[in-house]
Amino acid sequence: MQNNMQNNLINWYHQYHRQFPWRETENPYFIWISEIMLQQTTTEAVIPYFNRFLTTFPTITDLATASLEDVYKLWEGLGYYRRAKHIHETAKIIVHQYNGIFPNTHKEILALKGIGPYTAGAICSIAYHMPTPAIDGNVLRIISRQYLLKDNIAETKTQKHITSIVAELLMGYDASAFNQGLMDLGATICRPLNPKCDQCPIQKTCLAYQNNQQKVLPINIKNIKHKELHYITGIITYQDQFLLFQNPPGLLENLYGFVQYECESPYRFQEEFENQYHLPLSIVSYIQDIKHVFTHRTWHMHIYHFVLDKPIKGLYTLDDIHNLPLSTAHLKVLKSFLKHMK
Structure with missing residues (x-):
């Protein structure tokens, strides 16, 4: 069963694999950036970001010596901005500890900030052809079906079992083609719903x-608590400028956004703002309600326009904002306001 499965998958991958810019290289730096970008983001959306990022930062040293704000700006729109912070920090570590050369052992790669078992396995197998499993949702699904595993793949013990199966399957085979074959198979054929079994190269071995x-x-039964949060989000202007603040450590760290409070009305927002900034606000109008979904929480943003009667620190023109890394959620807020004002 194993020999047929590996050979059929690898042969299928060589013939039908999807074309992506990160598959045209074995440069571990490029592969690392692609894998981090692909977390929580579709391949089609990643391609222009990947190309722009590596045009701007063609080497690890270029990335390490850039400002975090420049890195965030190139990441704008990809979301999950902690990924960008981690790659910036990791690039500095690689420059200082490895003379700018990406490490080449699984242990060293796994120890880098922001790199977990899947990403380490992907880099090691694709860049260095090591027989290291790269276990993501696609692989968990495929192996579960191949072996008729009836255990919950959301549980750690099941994931460890599948990792051991893949590690055994990889021995003696092209790890790069096998792992990437699993990725492509899961994305195109062995899909979560309505798998295309008639097109599957490993159908004959699928229990x-x-x-x-x-x-x-x-x-795949997950026990995740999802928070629903309601905010009054304030577009606060002074003449042709907008008030923005830079997020502290935590969610959306270092990204810029509009002031918002978890309160029940724009009048309560005025009170909260005056308590924090010691300045009064005037309410101009209601703009729109916007919903933004994160992995474990949803923001419901009730947007209102307020104005200041005197300048304050943190005011930016639209041209200024164009060069600032804004969170995706608050880019939506800005777009809704500009559309409302037309």
Whole structure:
């Protein structure tokens, strides 16, 4: 079963693999950046970001010596900005500890900030052809179906079991083609819903297919608490300038955004603002309600326009804002305001 499965998958990958710019190189730096960008983001969306990022920062040293704000600006729109902060910090570590050369052992790569087991496995197998598993949701699903595994893939013990299966499957085979073959198979054929089993290169060895369980597996039941948060979000202007603040450590760290408070009305917002900034605000108008979904929380932003009667620190023109790294959520807020004002 194993020999047929590996050979069929690898042969299929060589013939039908998807074309991406990060697949045209074995440069571990490029592969690392692509893998970090691909977390929580579709491949199609990543391509222009990847090309712009590596045109601006062609080497690890270029990235390490750039300002964090410049890195954030190139990341703007990708979301999950802590990823950008981690790659900037990691680039500095690689420059200082490895003379700007990406490390080449699994242990050293896994120790780098922002690099977990999947990313380390992907870099090691694709850049260095090491037989290291790269276990993500696609792989968990495929192996669950191949082996008719009825355990919950959201559980750590199941993930460890599947990792051991993949590690055994990799021995003696082209790890790069095998791991990337699993990625492509999961993205295009062995999909979560309605898998295209008639097109699958490893259908003959799939126990779920043989038992007509491919639309049942994998079992993936997560116990995640999702927060619903409601904010009054203030577009606060003074003449042709907008008041923005830079986020502290935590969610959206170092990114710029509009002032918002978890309160029930714009009048309560005025009170909160005056308590914090010691300046009065005038309410101009209601703009719009916007929803922005994060992994474990949803923001409901009720947007109002306020004005200041005197300048304050943190005012920016639209041209200034164009060069600032704004969070995706607050880019939506700005766009809604500008559309409202037309």
